[in-house]
Amino acid sequence: MEKILFVGAGQMAEAIIAGIVNKRVIYEDNVYVMNRSDAERLDELESRYGITKVCEDRDFIKKVDLVVLATKPKDVEKVMEDIAPYLGEDTTVLSVIAGISINTFEKGLGKRPIARSMPNTSATIGKSASGIAFNEAVSDRMQQSILSLLNAIGIVKVVEEDDLHAVTALSGSGPAYIYYLVEAMEEAAVAQGLDAVDARELIVQTIYGAASMLKKTGEEPSVLRENVTSPGGTTAAGLRSLEDHNFKTIISDCLISAENRSRQLGSSK
Numbered sequence: 001m002e003k004i005l006f007v008g009a010g011q012m013a014e015a016i017i018a019g020i021v022n023k024r025v026i027y028e029d030n031v032y033v034m035n036r037s038d039a040e041r042l043d044e045l046e047s048r049y050g051i052t053k054v055c056e057d058r059d060f061i062k063k064v065d066l067v068v069l070a071t072k073p074k075d076v077e078k079v080m081e082d083i084a085p086y087l088g089e090d091t092t093v094l095s096v097i098a099g100i101s102i103n104t105f106e107k108g109l110g111k112r113p114i115a116r117s118m119p120n121t122s123a124t125i126g127k128s129a130s131g132i133a134f135n136e137a138v139s140d141r142m143q144q145s146i147l148s149l150l151n152a153i154g155i156v157k158v159v160e161e162d163d164l165h166a167v168t169a170l171s172g173s174g175p176a177y178i179y180y181l182v183e184a185m186e187e188a189a190v191a192q193g194l195d196a197v198d199a200r201e202l203i204v205q206t207i208y209g210a211a212s213m214l215k216k217t218g219e220e221p222s223v224l225r226e227n228v229t230s231p232g233g234t235t236a237a238g239l240r241s242l243e244d245h246n247f248k249t250i251i252s253d254c255l256i257s258a259e260n261r262s263r264q265l266g267s268s269k
């Protein structure tokens, strides 16, 4: 793949650009970005990553191999109108937009190679957990190129398109749940008398250590949990409180709500 153009220059576009440029999967000279109106934001990305902004020159879209759509779902109709006349016949489109189906893109952009993915913001540091589905027009070669882009920003799972709603709920939104957990743990620890800075460091290291244990040992989470839990000890007391508050139901409701919202975003288009 030679040239990539990002349409939409927000959080997610920057996370992916940072990941692929820092890992050198593609030279920054071959990465382009455009957005609706915010020239300052394009300048910022240009100077931060050495990529190139594309302002009014829509004809430039014809010259790229891959267009990455990274706008909000509500802007998708307008974006498709804006870019459709300028896409080359074989230009592949990769969406990172939550909820919007491949079928919607085929309707708005014509039958062409389309990939629909769901990365997360940890792409910034090469630690995204992404899902992706392709339509049948994406060549094996282009699939490999796109998978290597997503592998450069973390891990990627190829899934059935319908499962991308569940992936969005799980790993697309997932970082926010973990950050919320950190906020809750920190507030509670400070209320118990710990210094906020110490508490933050202890929490971050605890989450990092637990995630690394899961990854490095390959052990079941239930086994690792039991290893921490002495009979009649502190962990058992803490876990009992989580169970009393229906922790698993809370998590299940959280994922179902997010999945439903992803489906709604798609069906309102």
Ligand SMILES: NC(=O)C1=CN([C@@H]2O[C@H](COP(=O)(O)OP(=O)(O)OC[C@H]3O[C@@H](n4cnc5c(N)ncnc54)[C@H](O)[C@@H]3O)[C@@H](O)[C@H]2O)C=CC1
Pocket (backbone or CB within 6 Å): 007, 008, 009, 010, 011, 012, 013, 034, 035, 036, 037, 038, 070, 071, 072, 073, 075, 078, 079, 082, 096, 097, 098, 118, 119, 120, 121, 172, 173
């Ligand atoms: N933020 C996240 O954690 C994740 C977001 N996503 C998806 O990524 C997409 C973007 O999200 P964010 O980066 O957070 O949003 P954002 O609001 O930070 O960025 C959206 C960008 O799109 C631009 N834009 C709007 N209309 C446009 C148009 N017609 N032409 C060109 N550019 C246009 C805006 O100027 C802005 O730069 C969303 O669809 C979201 O579902 C996916 C995975 C994770």
Ligand SMILES: O=C(O)[C@@H]1CCC=N1
Pocket (backbone or CB within 6 Å): 098, 168, 172, 173
């Ligand atoms: O909240 C959202 O809609 C997007 C999709 C996944 C993460 N952020």
